[in-house]
Amino acid sequence: MMRGKRRDPRFALTVPFEGWLRVPDDVIVERRSESEVWVVTAHPARVDEVMTLDVAGPESPVTVQVRVVESVPVMVDGVVRHGLRLAIVSQ
Numbered sequence: 001m002m003r004g005k006r007r008d009p010r011f012a013l014t015v016p017f018e019g020w021l022r023v024p025d026d027v028i029v030e031r032r033s034e035s036e037v038w039v040v041t042a043h044p045a046r047v048d049e050v051m052t053l054d055v056a057g058p059e060s061p062v063t064v065q066v067r068v069v070e071s072v073p074v075m076v077d078g079v080v081r082h083g084l085r086l087a088i089v090s091q
Contacts, residue, residue, distance in 0.1 A: 022051060027084075029055060037066060037086045044082045045071045050089065065089040 027039040037053065045051070045068045055062045066086035074083040 020046075020049075022049075027053070030083075035088055036069070037064070037088060039084050039086065040074060040076060040081050041084060042081060044073075045084055047071060051086075053086065062091065064091050 022045075025041055025043055027041040030038045030040060032038070039053075047068050047070065049068045051066055051068070053064045053066050055064065065088075067089050068084055069087050070083075070085040072083050074081050
């Protein structure tokens with residue numbers, strides 16, 4: 001048997017743990033208030049998940065830390081997307 005295949009063990013944790021990995025994803029910002037941002041994305045999010053939102057626009061880019069308040073499926077051009085209501089934690 002050849003070593004180095006994906007099914008071969010590569011790393012073992014002595015104490016297993018549970019966690020999430022979220023990779024960067026593009027979103028469409030639908031609207032924003034002083035305390036919340038509403039976005040549409042291709043992937044759902046967990047309520048109370050904290051993430052970083054980088055907003056680019058005509059002005060300087062802004063990085064905002066947000067917390068997911070609501071995540072609901074929405075239809076956009078016949079495709080299921082996810083509407084996220086995000087509470088602004090810090091700017």
